[in-house]
Amino acid sequence: MEIKVVNFEKKFEKIKDLHSYKVIAQMNNYYFKLVKMQREFIWHQHPETDEVFIVIDGNLTIELRDKTLHIKRLEMVVIPKGVEHKPSCNKECKILLIEPMETINTGNISSDLTDTKLEWI
């Protein structure tokens, strides 16, 4: 694969739809994915892997069963494997996700929100 510099803002400009996960890079068996989010997601967990959220713009809330995390621009959090979480943004938020290639957005839950189409941009 050609070695290219990836500009987050330019990649986000290519994403027209909310909640459409796009792959921008691969490191070993991990994908770097961008998503524009404005919704209340569902409670779920990833039994096999930790998951990283980095906020590139906006404000992301992640509810855990025992506390609520508020993640702002240029902040990150690691949700450990097996930990139930419920992300939400009431305004549009731009997020970089890092997780193994095979990770499904809704984790252990099959839902209308499950997105198995992964396009590279």
Place this chain on the structure above:
Amino acid sequence: MEIKVVNFEKKFEKIKDLHSYKVIAQMNNYYFKLVKMQREFIWHQHPETDEVFIVIDGNLTIELRDKTLHIKRLEMVVIPKGVEHKPSCNKECKILLIEPMETINTGNISSDLTDTKLEWI
């Protein structure tokens, strides 16, 4: 481990020295490390793993054998395993590195620049 939000800028404020790699997060067997860099590094490669550079502030140059990459604020690049590269910054640059926990900064080369002390901040 407690689940905490990590603010890149606040973590960088804690780093007083150049070229001192600090761990800020772990995802599975990968470390997220911050470093303030202002030097010409050495040619090296990582035989076992890809390596991710994300520029949080400043301008990073990475020479490859066949081209030169210029990485600016909020841009990233994946250097594939086995690919020789030589990072440099002539002004101070703030970098987020993502790589397996056991990865050594100078890869296949043992050098005065090899840093095996990894402190969490």
